[in-house]
Amino acid sequence: MSETFTALMIEDEGGKPKASFRQMGIGDLPDHDVLVEVHYSTLNYKDGLAVSGKGRIARRLPMVAGIDIAGIVKESRSPDWKPGDKVVVNGWGLSETEWGGYARYQRLKPEWLTRLPDGFDLVEAMAIGTAGYTAALCVDALEDWGQIRPGSGEVLVTGAAGGVGSTAIALLAARGYAVTAATGRPETHDYLRSLGASAFVDRAVLAEKGAPLQKERWSGAVDTVGSQTLATVLSQARYGAAVTACGLAGGADLPATVLPHILRSVALLGIDSVMAPHAKRERAWARLARDLDRDALRAISRVEPMSLLPDLAGQIVAGQIRGRVVIDVS
């Protein structure tokens, strides 16, 4: 194939990562076994950091950014994949050590590919993307903890209007949990209520330092914010509760004590989506296929052209994006 196409590359400029659009050909791609025609990618918080230069996501340069891919196999040297297969890729080091989804074509290792889950088209798969699949990993982990069931009390979701938060609310509500949304944007309350939130907390309240053990409130929580917010959530967790930690939108530190863990048996469950094994991924996607209402998915997401990525990256890092942004790579 002699086709040239546009890619969003992160390159070194005076010792700093800098994103710009570049033309490339198939021959410029890494020599992995499966060539995928990328139809859609997404914008996640991590993509925002990479493209805006606010975070050092790429560990080698130049790097094609974009941690998600939904596309169709064009060529394959692997017996596991054949031309025409519809596939999804989330993580696996894309945009960090491996070239990612902000390019019309990408060569990928066969083991990074997941078959497009039944019931989703390529746009829907990216409306979910890494953020939505991470939300499903969080809900799986809460239920695996074994002490949280619908009816056992309020489940809190922080960073509620973001991609992970929005999807987590929809998934938890679909299972019958009473979901409380922590957001800094009161104007998103109607949207969050439409996804299934039944109560709200101002995120500023959670960001205030308080006593290490506070009044018990949350039977479970999905935290995407970290820092003092996560510490506060732990201090308000009920006896036997579990809290998943997947994000750092508010900071990477954790100014907490061990008291909720040793006096209330509260569990802090770490969630990583990037290197999650296939079995966990398949289970998370199965939950999404079963529980994620398609109207909710449409309400959560919008499609934007790749040309807008530099602007959108700045917006997501500034906390101004609601829900999920699908990137049309065509």
Ligand code: NDP
């Ligand atoms: P978004 O930017 O879409 O959402 C983050 C939300 O966090 C915002 O919408 C906002 O919610 C809230 N927020 C932003 N800044 C602050 C702040 N300073 N203090 C408190 N709250 C804040 O990001 P995603 O949903 O895509 O990702 C959420 C987090 O999860 C990120 O840190 C991301 O890196 C991480 N992540 C981790 C994964 C993993 O594998 N562990 C995978 C996917 C994401 P609101 O406006 O409602 O207050």
